[in-house]
Amino acid sequence: MTLAVFFGCTFIAFGPALGLFLFTVLRDPLRIIILIAGAFFWLVSLLLSSLVWFIAVKASDPGDEPLQKGLLIFGVLFSVLLQEAFRFLYYKLLRKAIEGLVALSEDGCSPISIQQMAYVAGLGFGLMSGAFSMINLLVDALGPGTVGIHGDSQLYFLTSAFMTMVMIFLHTFWGILFFHGCETQRWWEMAAVILTHLIVSGSTFWNPLYVGSLVPSYLLMFATAAWAYVLSGGCTQNLLQSLRGQQSETSPQPGS
């Protein structure tokens, strides 16, 4: 465990998110505020779900291993549901904020659209979730030790970093999907978000059998990415043009 591991895992886990933050959020103060408020909402949901788990654990027998693991699994699933509930609450809050911004503006349209807010809110959720999962691990990676000395997997740090990255991306895309579902009253989109979140978290129960957790998560991530891209107004033409570095002539994209 060296500096190389530390920096490698940091950049794997947070590199893309940092890029997203630097290039899309940092310029606009409003987006920074929405990001931090999104992180706050995620934090509150985590707090409540860990409160529930804590009570359950204290009320049960600490020696009973399978029971404790069962309680942990219950804690994970409950936390997922609570996170989505708080995403919905945050959507409600941002909706009201947009109405206010529209009322204030000179030309009757808000400086930021709900799609942009959805993206930033999702990124906020993702960053906070990733930070809470990964930072303690990274700090431990700086110190002395041997990974997997007791027979556990030696890829612990690496797989954690990859899992964190996929979770950050997923949260961002779930934000877009979820808000779009709320906007257009398509409940099945929201249900899809909740279901995929449960599936991804559930797949981590297979760890340390990383094939069972990382592969489905990445596949789901690409699927939700494509879906979110289509919902945001993108199409394959735009994608090809942007890859070739060309400007698109007519782009009816609602957000930037």
Added chain:
Amino acid sequence: MCLKRKDLFCVAIIGFHRAVPMTELSAHLPQFQHGQLTENFPDNHLSNTNDSERRRHDNSERRRNDNPESETNGQPQNRTQQVVEQDEEDEELTLKYGAKHVIMLFAPVTLCMVVVVATIKSVSFYTRKDGQLIYTPFTEDTDTVGQRALNSILNAAIMISVIIVMTILLVVLYKYRCYKVIHGWLIISSLLLLFFFSFIYLGEVFKTYNVAMDYITLALMIWNFGVVGMICIHWKGPLRLQQAYLIMISALMALVFIKYLPEWTAWLILAVISVYDLVAVLCPKGPLRMLVETAQERNETLFPALIYSSTMIWLVNMAEEDPEAQRKASKSSTYDKQAAANQIQNEDADMDDGGFNPEWEQQRDSRIGPLESTPESRAAVQALPSNSQASEDPEERGVKLGLGDFIFYSVLVGKASATASGDWNTTLACFVAILIGLCLTLLLLAIFKKALPALPISITFGLVFYFATDNLVQPFMDQLAFHQFYI
């Protein structure tokens, strides 16, 4: 080297007032430099959330409904309509600048916290127990939990009383215009922070990183650092440099508190001081409120050494402002204290003597010296004070935050990183909580437009998140990390 008892005494007596009074956000402070201008100008601002938008929404609705009427109802309506519209427009204008000013405060607060956390994590001096301040005489190394609780309550009580006494002393000195004493006090405390505390800090950093340093180089470095700091804070200097120095001295002060306050005492003090801040700023006879109001009555700025300002202090030359603005200013009646004096001036703005009543003239004469009250001389007088920048751009208006707020935010986050078992998770949670609290406070500031305490909301959130994360979230995340589950 470690601080001796007498040094601790000096630290307390001189350094405290940094933490003492200015724990408030101020909306008004830029105003009384505008001379006659009052709150109609865009002021200090907010972020965009529910209530304010509802209100603005209603206002704008009213405006849209009223507009057709104003044409049919004839002249008299128009003028009041215009004024109301202008008020609403100005109120609405303020919202637009909100997010930017929130970020203008997020950045320095974040920077201060980062410096404190980085120091705590690397320099072990500040987490080592080397005695306690003279103002927290009761030790926390007791046999029973009850005794420890009692001791920490007593410690907190003593500390808070000291802070209250010093605040009242400051307000009394200000009220009776003992400016020399106050300036002397501020200068001595700045000297202590900039030279002595930074010398200790630098020494400890060198020890941590095993850097060999000779006294001559050290003396040169500290001398330059300190002198430039004194000039920037108490006189003139580039804005960024002044802000950087204020952040540094807040961080140094916070580190001193983190080192010398025992655990339970520290948390209790944080809780009690946010209650005190609430009382002192909002109650009619609260010392901080009286301080702000006295400063407004005298059209003065509060001491730059105690307040972080996001922009340069600048003046609008009211003597050349169009009469329209002055008439509008005279119509607003919501701000009695300052507007009272201003209104008299405004209503007589057309007269030859400029409309300054004798009382105001006496005040001004006592401070600046007898001057003729002509528009040119008024312009000259208003342009005199040093940090003036003729900036008409409303976006240049900034928010101010007291250094005490910086200090206590950093103490909270620093203590969280020093003593929490959840370590970085707890630190991160407290950091986000404090930022959100600051955001909410700025929102309230935009709604109420008067000096507000910046501590209560942030510290409450910070404390709640610290204890919740440390005791509830950390075991949960620990178990999740052990099994490598992801939520």
